[in-house]
Amino acid sequence: MSNIYVVVEHFKGKVEDITFEMLGKAKELGDVTAVLIGNKDLASELGAASKVITVDAPELAEFNPEAYLKTVSEVVSNGNADMVMVGNTSMGMDIAAGLSVSQDMPLIAYASDMGTDSVTSQLYGGKVNVESAVSGKCIVSVLPGSFPGDAGKVDGSPAVEEAAAPDLSEVKVKFRKLIEPEGGDVDITTQDVLVSAGRGIQSDENIPMVEELAAKLGGAVSCSRPIVDNKWLGKTRQVGKSGLKVKPKLYLTLGISGAPEHIEGMKEADLIIAVNTDPNAPIFDYAHYGCTADLFDLIPALSSKL
């Protein structure tokens, strides 16, 4: 039987969903050990694991990219993992690649499915799936949203092993503070209708057209990452991995291709209608209805009918 280590992700005293997704999948594949750093009180929530290894130290009280990588490396180095699962998340990205090099274990990233001898990754913005053959030990970084979290939220009483922290006196990275998002003009997480603009909108001059359509539908405008990076809309409007998770009654996308980072934030919406001229855009895998008309034709056509 395979030994699967799951690196637990937690924030503000709560175990993150990605951890339960990984625990549920790991349970299908073998014997599960959860690696819990910085908050041993959370061990009781990890019933899907047969063992929880906890490591605590003052330097580990808050997530710290350098200290956490050192600690995970030490735990993996002392253990017997055949596979280590890490979230393909902001915290996980600070761990997976460094762990791969320090432990000389192959890493397969953007994993959306895995077995004991193969791992499937979603690459090229979700346009191509790539299967990697796995022989021997490996690390996988798992895309959030790949597995149901419920399978990992089970009762159980895993054995808890408290491991000593490695020497962290030389750690150069110091946590300073968290900066919470400023309250926005509109809270997109509470809207019933979101009209969401993507790269296909081409220019900030076209945002008013989207705003007008959203107003006519009784909703608000949200967007994908490139729109925020271009400063066409504020950060408070961003849906996805590093933005907000939304679940409106209607999510209408305009020129969004559907990269995994965006899908993560909106796939639970009740009704998804996607507009994109590329018939192969991954967004159509998640939408209920799709339309390949040019959005600059569709917006006025829709607006005139409302």
Place this chain on the structure above:
Amino acid sequence: MNIVVPIKQVPDLVEELEIDGSGKDLNREWLKYKINEFDDHALEEALLYKEANGGTVTAIVLDSDGIDKVLHAAAAKGADKVVKIMGDFGSAVSSHAAGKAMADAIQAMGFDMVMTGVQAVDDRDGQLAGIIANHLNTPNINVVTGVTKDGDNLVVQKEYGGGVVAEFEVSTPVVIGVQAARETPRYIPVAKIRKASRGINIEEVSGSTDGNAGSEVSRMFKPEGGQGAEMLGDDAEAAAARIIEILNEKGIK
């Protein structure tokens, strides 16, 4: 402060991607490449840091077809030095191989900070920054949206989910994986890049090709497009009429 910015090209996703005859790689013959957009942000953040605090910015790439124009663009934007690592890397170089070659070259030239894109659409075996950092034995912070100076240290902003940002302090040397620069990456017209390219000297260094991903691709396939959605066609008027019907049925409008 010597800032080194590893840059790579990735397939342009606007183009149709095809799987080749082996079923294990993209058909690269007609593939159009463009700069990894996260690397473009890393270069911008490096230039912003240099403009505020002084120092030098060096753009570094692995040799590949059409890569010179990426270096010309970097120089036209303000990079002080552009370096090309020569070696037989192939067109589908793994992150582990690229990271090892980059780290060796960066170690040899000296550095205070490495800034590269947080990810790329094709890094199957993981993100470059963490691999480079481990070879250089430096700390590594990823998903970064800003690096500023505070005394002798750097203040690094890292994005978590839900719009929350964590602020860290770190001394150099360090490797940063940039999610987005504080400003939109500057744009230089192609004509200007072409003009500037005549005066740009690309420094060539030889690189190692001994890193490897440790795993093999066994199959590439496309997810079935549109399998989830009922398609409403490409006629805007007809699609708009149908969308209104659907909204009415669902009681949304």
